[in-house]
Amino acid sequence: MDGSSGEILMISKEIRKGLRGLFKDSSGLMAVIGFLILIFYVVVAIFAPFISPYNPTQPSGPSLLPPTVSHIMGTDNLGYDIFSRLVWGTRMAFAIALIATAIAAVVGIPVGLLVGYIGGKTDRVVTMIMDSVYAFPGLILAIAIAAMLGPGLLNIAFSIAVVYIPTYYRVIRSQVSTVKSELYVDGARAIGAKTSTIIGSYVFPNVLPSTIVIFSMNLADSIMTEAGLSFLGLGIAPPTPDWGYDLAKGQQFILNNDWWMVLFPGLAIITIVLGFSMFAEGLDEYFNPNIGEKR
Amino acid sequence: MSLLEARDLSIEYLTRDGNLKAVENVSFSLGFHETLGLVGESGCGKSTIGLSLLRILPINARMKGKILYKEKDIAILPEEEIRSLRGKEISMIFQDPMTSLDPIMRIKNQFFETFRAHFQKMKEEEMIKISSDVLKSIGIDPSRLENYPFEFSGGMRQRVMIALAIVLNPSLLIADEPTTSLDVVVQLQIMEVLKELKDKRNMSMVLITHDLGLVAEIVDKVGIMYAGNLVEFGDVNSIYENPLHPYTRLLLISIPNVKLEDMELKYIKGNLPSLKSPPAGCKFHPRCPFVMDVCTKEDPPTFEINERKVKCWLYEGEHDESKSETNIG
Amino acid sequence: MMNQNQKLISVRNLKKYFPLKVSWLKIFKERPYVRAVDDLSFEIKYGETLGLVGESGSGKTTVGRTLVRLENPTGGQILFEDVDLAKLFGESLRTKRKDFQMIFQDPMASLNPYMRIGNAIEHPLKIHKMGNKAERKIRVYEILEKVGLPPEEFYNRFPRHLSGGQRQRVVIARAMVTNPKFVVADEVTAMLDVSIRSQILKLLIDMKNEFGLTYLFITHDLASAKYICDKIAVIYLGKIIEIAKTYDIFKEPLHPYTKILIASVPVPDPKMKKKKFIPSGEIPSPINIPSGCRFHPRCPYAMEICAKVEPELKEINGRTVACHLYD
Numbered sequence: 023m024d025g026s027s028g029e030i031l032m033i034s035k036e037i038r039k040g041l042r043g044l045f046k047d048s049s050g051l052m053a054v055i056g057f058l059i060l061i062f063y064v065v066v067a068i069f070a071p072f073i074s075p076y077n078p079t080q081p082s083g084p085s086l087l088p089p090t091v092s093h094i095m096g097t098d099n100l101g102y103d104i105f106s107r108l109v110w111g112t113r114m115a116f117a118i119a120l121i122a123t124a125i126a127a128v129v130g131i132p133v134g135l136l137v138g139y140i141g142g143k144t145d146r147v148v149t150m151i152m153d154s155v156y157a158f159p160g161l162i163l164a165i166a167i168a169a170m171l172g173p174g175l176l177n178i179a180f181s182i183a184v185v186y187i188p189t190y191y192r193v194i195r196s197q198v199s200t201v202k203s204e205l206y207v208d209g210a211r212a213i214g215a216k217t218s219t220i221i222g223s224y225v226f227p228n229v230l231p232s233t234i235v236i237f238s239m240n241l242a243d244s245i246m247t248e249a250g251l252s253f254l255g256l257g258i259a260p261p262t263p264d265w266g267y268d269l270a271k272g273q274q275f276i277l278n279n280d281w282w283m284v285l286f287p288g289l290a291i292i293t294i295v296l297g298f299s300m301f302a303e304g305l306d307e308y309f310n311p312n313i314g315e316k317r
Numbered sequence: 318m319s320l321l322e323a324r325d326l327s328i329e330y331l332t333r334d335g336n337l338k339a340v341e342n343v344s345f346s347l348g349f350h351e352t353l354g355l356v357g358e359s360g361c362g363k364s365t366i367g368l369s370l371l372r373i374l375p376i377n378a379r380m381k382g383k384i385l386y387k388e389k390d391i392a393i394l395p396e397e398e399i400r401s402l403r404g405k406e407i408s409m410i411f412q413d414p415m416t417s418l419d420p421i422m423r424i425k426n427q428f429f430e431t432f433r434a435h436f437q438k439m440k441e442e443e444m445i446k447i448s449s450d451v452l453k454s455i456g457i458d459p460s461r462l463e464n465y466p467f468e469f470s471g472g473m474r475q476r477v478m479i480a481l482a483i484v485l486n487p488s489l490l491i492a493d494e495p496t497t498s499l500d501v502v503v504q505l506q507i508m509e510v511l512k513e514l515k516d517k518r519n520m521s522m523v524l525i526t527h528d529l530g531l532v533a534e535i536v537d538k539v540g541i542m543y544a545g546n547l548v549e550f551g552d553v554n555s556i557y558e559n560p561l562h563p564y565t566r567l568l569l570i571s572i573p574n575v576k577l578e579d580m581e582l583k584y585i586k587g588n589l590p591s592l593k594s595p596p597a598g599c600k601f602h603p604r605c606p607f608v609m610d611v612c613t614k615e616d617p618p619t620f621e622i623n624e625r626k627v628k629c630w631l632y633e634g635e636h637d638e639s640k641s642e643t644n645i646g
Numbered sequence: 647m648m649n650q651n652q653k654l655i656s657v658r659n660l661k662k663y664f665p666l667k668v669s670w671l672k673i674f675k676e677r678p679y680v681r682a683v684d685d686l687s688f689e690i691k692y693g694e695t696l697g698l699v700g701e702s703g704s705g706k707t708t709v710g711r712t713l714v715r716l717e718n719p720t721g722g723q724i725l726f727e728d729v730d731l732a733k734l735f736g737e738s739l740r741t742k743r744k745d746f747q748m749i750f751q752d753p754m755a756s757l758n759p760y761m762r763i764g765n766a767i768e769h770p771l772k773i774h775k776m777g778n779k780a781e782r783k784i785r786v787y788e789i790l791e792k793v794g795l796p797p798e799e800f801y802n803r804f805p806r807h808l809s810g811g812q813r814q815r816v817v818i819a820r821a822m823v824t825n826p827k828f829v830v831a832d833e834v835t836a837m838l839d840v841s842i843r844s845q846i847l848k849l850l851i852d853m854k855n856e857f858g859l860t861y862l863f864i865t866h867d868l869a870s871a872k873y874i875c876d877k878i879a880v881i882y883l884g885k886i887i888e889i890a891k892t893y894d895i896f897k898e899p900l901h902p903y904t905k906i907l908i909a910s911v912p913v914p915d916p917k918m919k920k921k922k923f924i925p926s927g928e929i930p931s932p933i934n935i936p937s938g939c940r941f942h943p944r945c946p947y948a949m950e951i952c953a954k955v956e957p958e959l960k961e962i963n964g965r966t967v968a969c970h971l972y973d
C-alpha cells in the first residue's frame with residue numbers, strides 16, 4: 023500500500039512530462055482545457071448542495087449497489103451514494119489544497135526572496151535546511167506530521183504545506199540569485215534604492231510568474247498528497263466526504279468486483295490533478311515566451 | 318557563369334503572431350574567387366540568407382526563389398546531394414564562436430569529424446597533416462590540436478572555427494559576423510586572416526556583417542540590406558565612392574572615424590522598422606531625407622544602373638547609358 | 647560656470663581586486679586575485695568628459711562600477727568634491743547617489759521588465775524624495791521630451807515594446823532625472839545598431855551641454871570617443887598607460903598600445919589596403935599580469951628593460967605616458 027501511494031507523487035510529475043509532449047505546439051490550448059476542468063470542479067464545489075441527490079453522510083439505499091439510474095455511481099458498503107460523496111468531496115479537495123498551498127507560499131516565497139537577495143552565510147544555512155526537508159519523501163514527511171498533529175482540516179493542510187515550502191523556497195531563491203545580478207537591479211542600487219524597495223519593486227515582480235506556476239503545480243500535488251493521507255487513514259475523519267478516503271475504502275472491495283467504488287473516486291482525483299497540471303504547464307509556457315520563438 | 322546566384326529569393330518565418338518577411342525578393346550574384354560583403358543592421362535578414370545558401374533554415378522558415386550554385390538550384394537539390402556539398406564545397410562560420418565548437422571534444426577530433434563526414438576511409442596521419450597545415454596557415458600552433466575549446470581564447474576559437482571551415486578546401490566560405498563578439502584588436506587580426514585566405518586560397522567568400530567599415534578592404538562586391546530588402550548592390554569601389562541609395566549614403570557618413578578634421582557627428586534619424594508590420598511603400602521612407610510621395614505608397618523596384626543595382630525611386634528612369642552622378646547628398 | 651577649472655572627481659591609487667575561488671587544499675599558498683583595477687589615478691574637472699578606452703577585460707567597467715560605488719574599492723580614494731566616496735557606506739552613500747549615476751552597456755538588461763517607462767524614470771525622484779507626485783510627473787514628462795521620446799506615447803509603455811535605441815534613451819533619462827553632477831556612461835552604444843549609435847552619442851552630448859554634466863565615457867571604440875571626450879585615458883590591464891587631450895591622442899599617439907587602438911578602427915575605404923600595425927596575441931589575464939611593462943609581450947618596440955622595470959605614468963613635454971621609449 024505504501025508503494026502505491028508513494029508513487030502518486032511520481033505520477034503527477036510524469037503527467038506533466040507527458041502533457042508537455044502531447045501539447046507541444048499549443049500550450050494555450052492546454053491551459054484552456056486545464057482551466058475548463060478546474061472551472062467545472064469549482065462549479066461543482068459551489069453548487070454541491072444542489073447537485074448532489076442525497077446526503078453524502080447518510081445511507082441512501084442498499085449497500086454495494088452498482089451504478090443504476092437512481093444512484094448513477096452506485097453506493098458503497100454503508101449504502102452512501104458515491105456520486106453525492108464525490109460532489110461534496112470536491113469542496114474538501116479544494117479547501118485542503120488551497121489552504122496548504124497558500125501556507126507554503128506565504129512562508130516559502132518571502133524566505134526565498136530575502137535569503138536569495140542577502141546571500142552569504144544565511145543563504146547557506148537556510149538552503150541546507152530547506153534541502154534536507156526537500157530531500158525527504160514528501161508523503162512520508164506529511165504522514166509523520168499528520169500523525170503528530172492528529173486529524174482535522176487545518177492540521178492536514180499544515181502537514182501538506184510543510185512538504186511544499188521548500189519547492190517555493192528553492193525556485194524563488196535560485197531565481198532571485200539570477201535576477202539579483204541583472205543590470206536593472208544594479209541600476210536600482212545605483213539610483214539609491216533601499217534593499218526593501220529593490221526586493222519589492224525590482225526582484226519580486228520578476229519572479230512572480232514562476233510563483234504562479236508553482237502555485238498551480240503544487241495544488242495538483244497537494245490534492246494527491248491529501249488523497250494519499252486519507253488513503254492511509256490520516257486524513258479527514260470519516261464520514262466527511264473525501265475522495266482519498268473513498269478510494270482507500272473502495273480498494274478493500276476491489277476483490278469483490280465492486281469496481282465502481284474505485285473507479286469514480288479515482289477518476290475524480292485524476293481529472294482534477296490533470297486540470298491543475300495542464301493549467302500549470304500551459305501557464306509555464308506562456309510565461310516563458312522564449313520557448314518556441316527563435317531557434 | 319557565376320559561382321553563386323540568388324534569384325528573387327524570399328524567405329518568411331511563420332510565427333505565433335503572424336508571418337515575418339525576413340528576406341524579400343533578393344537577387345545577387347558572385348563570381349569565382351570573388352568576395353561579397355552582405356551588410357546590414359540587426360534583424361535585416363543577413364543570417365537568414367546565409368543559412369539558406371546551405372539550406373539549413375529553421376523549420377518555420379518558408380523559402381521562395383532560386384539559389385544557383387554552379388548552375389544547380391540549391392532549393393530543390395535532393396537531400397543527398399546537398400549534404401555532400403555542405404562542408405566540402407560550401408562551408409559556413411557561424412555568428413557565435415562560443416557555441417559552435419563542441420566543448421567536450423578535442424580540436425583534433427572536431428577536425429576528424431569534418432573529414433569523416435565526407436571521406437570515410439581517410440587515414441589519421443593524413444587528417445592530422447592537413448589539419449596542422451591549415452592551423453599553421455592561420456597562426457595557430459599545430460600542437461594545439463590536442464586541446465579542448467575552453468583552453469582557447471575567443472579570438473583563437475574563432476581561428477579554429479575558420480580552420481575547420483576551410484580544411485576541406487571549399488569553393489565558397491560563408492562567414493556570418495566572424496568578428497562581432499571579439500575585441501577591436503582581435504577583430505583586426507581575424508580580418509587579416511580572412512584577407513590572406515582570400516589571396517592565397519582563391520576561395521570565394523560571403524562575408525556577413527553589420528560593419529560597413531570592416532569589410533571595405535576585403536570584399537569585391539557589396540550588398541546593402543535594409544529590413545529584408547537588398548537596397549543596393551554593386552562593386553565595392555563604386556559603392557564606397559559613390560553610394561546611390563540614401564540609406565547607404567547616410568550609413569557611410571555616420572560611421573565614426575578617427576580623422577581630426579571631421580568632428581561633426583552625423584546620424585540617421587528614426588528607428589529600424591518592425592518586420593511584422595513594416596511601413597508601406599519603401600521601408601526606408603520614414604527615415605529617408607529624400608522621401609517623395611510615391612515612396613510612401615509603392616515599394617520601389619530594383620533599378621539597374623551600370624551593373625549596379627539600387628532599390629529606390631530616385632533612380633526611376635535612369636538607365637545604363639546615363640551616368641550615375643546624380644547628386645543627392 | 648564658476649567651478650570651471652576645479653576638480654569634480656579625483657581618483658587616487660584606486661584598486662579593485664576580485665578574489666578567486668580556490669580549493670581549500672591550496673589555502674596556505676598566497677591567495678590569487680583578479681587585479682581588475684590596479685593602482686589607477688586620474689582627475690575630471692567640472693563639465694569635462696574623460697574617455698576611458700581599452701580592450702575587453704582591461705578593467706573599464708570595473709573602474710566605472712567602483713566609482714559609483716556598486717563595488718567596494720580594494721584600496722585608494724575617490725574624492726567627489728570634498729567627500730571620499732570610498733569611505734561612504736549605508737545610508738550616507740545611498741542619499742549621496744542622486745549626485746552621480748551610471749548608464750550601462752546593455753539597454754535590454756538595464757530596465758526592470760515589469761516597470762512602466764514613466765515609473766522607471768520617476769523612481770529615482772521618489773527614492774530621493776524629490777518633489778510631490780504632480781511635480782515628479784512634470785519632471786518625467788520634461789525629461790522624456792528631452793531624450794526624444796514623446797511622453798504621451800511612452801509614459802505608460804513597458805520596456806519590451808521599445809527598440810534598443812529607445813531603451814537606451816529611457817536609461818539616459820532615468821540617469822539624468824535627479825540632475826546628477828557626474829555620470830558614468832559604460833559602452834552605451836556598443837550594443838546598438840550602427841544607425842542608432844551616433845543618435846545616442848549626439849543625445850549624450852546635448853544632455854551634457856544642457857545640464858553642464860561631467861562624464862566618464864567608457865568605450866573600446868576610440869572613434870566614438872573622439873566626438874564626445876575632452877580628454878582620453880587609455881587603460882591596459884587595469885592601469886592607465888596614456889592620458890591626453892583628445893586632439894593630441896589622435897594627432898600623435900605616444901604609447902605603442904594607443905597607436906594600435908587607433909589603427910584598429912576600421913576605415914570605410916576600399917583603397918586603404920595598407921599593411922596595418924597589428925599586435926600579435928590577445929590581452930593577457932589580469933590574474934598573471936606580465937612583469938615590467940604589462941604590454942611588453944605584445945609590444946613591437948619592446949626592449950630589454952621593458953620586461954624588468956614597470957614604466958611609470960609621467961609627464962614628458964606636456965604629455966602623460968607610461969612607456970620606456972620616452973625615458
Ligand SMILES: Nc1ncnc2c1ncn2[C@@H]1O[C@H](COP(=O)(O)OP(=O)(O)OP(=O)(O)O)[C@@H](O)[C@H]1O
Nearest residue numbers: 316317330339358359360361362363364365375592
Ligand atoms: N526561427 C525564426 N523564427 C522567427 N523569426 C526569426 C527566426 N529566425 C530569425 N527570425 C527573424 O527574422 C529576422 C531576420 O533574422 P536574421 O537572423 O536573418 O537577421 P540578421 O540580419 O542576421 O541579424 P543580426 O545582425 O541580429 O544577426 C529577424 O527579425 C529575426 O527576429
Ligand SMILES: Nc1ncnc2c1ncn2[C@@H]1O[C@H](COP(=O)(O)OP(=O)(O)OP(=O)(O)O)[C@@H](O)[C@H]1O
Nearest residue numbers: 664680682701702703704705706707708709866932
Ligand atoms: N565580479 C567579478 N569577479 C571576478 N572577476 C571580475 C569581476 N568583474 C570583473 N572581473 C574581471 O576583471 C577584469 C576586468 O573586467 P571589466 O569588466 O572591468 O573589463 P572591461 O574593460 O569592462 O571589459 P569589456 O570591454 O569586456 O566590458 C576581467 O578580467 C574580468 O574577468
Ligand code: SF4
Nearest residue numbers: 599602605612629630
Ligand atoms: S524610395 Fe524614396 S524613401 Fe525609399 S530610399 Fe528612395 S527616396 Fe528614400
Ligand code: SF4
Nearest residue numbers: 939942945952969970
Ligand atoms: S615600455 Fe616597452 S614594452 Fe612597454 S609599451 Fe613601451 S616600449 Fe613597449
Ligand SMILES: [Mg+2]
Nearest residue numbers: 363364365412
Ligand atoms: Mg545574424
Ligand SMILES: [Mg+2]
Nearest residue numbers: 706707708833
Ligand atoms: Mg565592460
